[in-house]
């Protein structure tokens with residue numbers, strides 16, 4: 580990278596920071612909690628959202644911001660689950676940014692006190708760099724992935740407030756070491772919380788809901 584590239588990158592991130600601060604201020608004033616969910620493709624973000632929407636219905640207003648490069652497939656699933664949703668297509672982009680978050684919030688106009696669940700574009704690299712103005716960042720890893728993911732993608736795991744290990748119903752069939760993965764996550768982020776869940780069977784999901792309630 581030459582110095583021009585670095586300067587431009589810094590400028591892009593600084594502008595993102597300003598919009599993120601604006602989002603954070605607005606969300607805070609409304610008593611709205613936004614949680615940014617990040618993972619590789621296929622870790623189960625949308626399934627976790629579907630179950631969360633169903634389980635929290637009646638106790639809290641929930642809205643979803645769906646980030647994908649293309650399609651409205653995930654937004655359609657969320658709509659079917661009975662939730663307000665905005666799809667953001669990033670095209671060639673590999674992450675959501677604060678400006679996209681701002682437009683999504685404008686079109687959702689969530690009620691005060693709502694919970695906003697943001698499903699970021701599926702990858703463990705770029706989403707870690709871009710602050711959206713969210714309250715918390717969650718990384719989801721599933722047991723069908725490698726135990727060593729936290730070591731391979733340390734920036735993502737270092738940025739996380741919570742790590743969710745999903746698909747634990749599949750543990751008997753795969754070679755995944757939960758304890759070792761937790762250890763790796765803590766080696767890059769000593770204070771990070773780790774929860775184990777199955778969004779399919781519902782096991783462990785009450786711990787996730789407790790964590791969400793603690794964000795208010």
Ligand code: MG
Nearest residue numbers: 624625653698
């Ligand atoms: Mg998805």
